[in-house]
Amino acid sequence: MIPLVLLAGFLGAGKTRFLTELVPALAANGTRVRVVLNDFRDARIDASRLAEMEALVTPLNGECVCCGSLRELLNVLYQVPPESGSVMCIEANGATETDELLAHLTADARLRHYTLPLQLTVIDATRWQKRWWHNALERAQVSTATHVFLNWTQRVSAERQALVRGALQELNPRAELVSSAAFADWLNALTTRVAATTHREVAGVAAAARTDVAHGRHAHPFGAASLMLPAVVERDAFRRFVQELPPAVVRAKGLVRFADAPGNMYVWNKLPGRKGLRLDLSRPHADAQPTGVFIGVGMPVAELAERLAALGPPGATIPAQ
Template sequence: MIPLVLMAGFLGAGKTRFLTTLIPQLLARGVRVRIVLNDFENAKIDAARLGELDALVTPLNGECVCCGSLRELLDTLQAVPHEPGSVMLIEANGATETDELLGYLTTDSTLMHFTLPLQLTVIDAARWQKRWWNNRLEAAQTTTATHVHLNWTDKLSPDKRRAVQQSVAVMNAGATFTTPAEFAATLQSLAESVRATERRAPQGVDQAHRHGHRHTHPFGSVALPLPRVVERTRFMAFVQALPPAVVRAKGLVRFVDQPANMFVWNRVPGRRKVQLDESSPHADASATALFIGVGMSVDDLESRIAMLASAHD
């Protein structure tokens, strides 16, 4: 398999700057680098800049890869050949909603030649949470990260830098703070560990890690099957009681009182109400829960789902 990394960060945070340091570190470790670079207007400019560092770069100009350019991104990733010892980096533009994108990267059945995605969020430490109405987006990009890099720290006093790091840690206790050199070592180790594996298991669950009793899912999202039908009020209570590590949850569900109907369910942070929309899915679609977050315990989530099933039985 190929390690897959989503790079996020608000506009001007320094994602491309991070890459210009990371790429030589990876090449020095014998790791080949592929990059999909998404930006509104200057993707081709940055692609040329990164290509000079001996990386294979595909520019995607235009809309965010989480929405308008999503199909182009998925088509690009699907065409990537299985090359052991390489990594795939996606530099998303600063307006990207990472939770939705992680869901696609995790569950798309055509991307099984990639590992479950890591997410590196680059943060402009000098402007952390000083973006007015865009603070929510910056926070959301941080909440789903597995790794965080604080950029532009030379502009801060040691006390201010510690304060920013503590603030980020409160927002996402499961993320690892990293540097380009440390992240290069992480990717090299991951590339070596999956070199002999061609495909990962479907549905976003890494079966290779399911031997331990207390399995913690370190990536951005995981999809698990729900019972064929569930009792409506118990399901609503289940969704509303999900642990704090689950930042976003959505999926498909059928209820005991309407077993012939399929609904899309969605829980967004900050909203107590679970959104339900009647759906007309493919005939083979099954009830599913997609959980997005960091440091989620799959064992705990499966136990909660099992209680739903036993309650109906």
């Protein structure tokens, strides 16, 4: 298998700078590096910088890989041969919603020759949570990370460093704060360990304990679970279910029918930082079924499935379309 690394971080945080340190450190150990760069305008410029370090670089100019350029990204990943001794790094642009992208990278069966996705988020110590209306996106990019790199620490005081480190630890206690050298050592060890494994299992759910290479385990705290809903549910009960989702669920969405209007199907969304439920009337395909997709860290998947099953009223039917 090939370790799959998502490199995230807000605009200007220093993601490409981190790669210019990571790539030589991996190459020094004989690990081949492939990089997919996603940037609105300058992907080819950054690609030239990294190609000089003997990385195999694919630039993706255009929209964000979590939405408009997602298909282009996946097509690139599908075509990479399952060669051992290599690492695939995706440098996402600063506007990427990491929870959406990780869900695709986790659940897509055509990516079975990669490990479950790891995420390193680069944080600018000078600008952490000083981005006005973009602060929520910056926090979201940390919430799904397995590793965090704190950049530009030489530009801030020791007090500022401590404040930022404390905030990151509180936001995501599972993430490990690393240097580029330490992360390179970690990736080299993982690359060696998974070299003889041909593929990972993809069963719709990927949620487990923190990765621990030293003890021979490659698990991942981030997960995406797709769970079926009853044919129809009580509207108020479903709203309570969404409002009471545990903090481990970063994002949730899906399709739902309500007992008081069983002929209608809705797209439902629970967005990060919001307690309310968003509903949009849908015109689904004939075979569309009520479902929920849950994205998060250390989610109680079995508990969620039990709570969903209990929402269906007895004897409810759906009128013929």
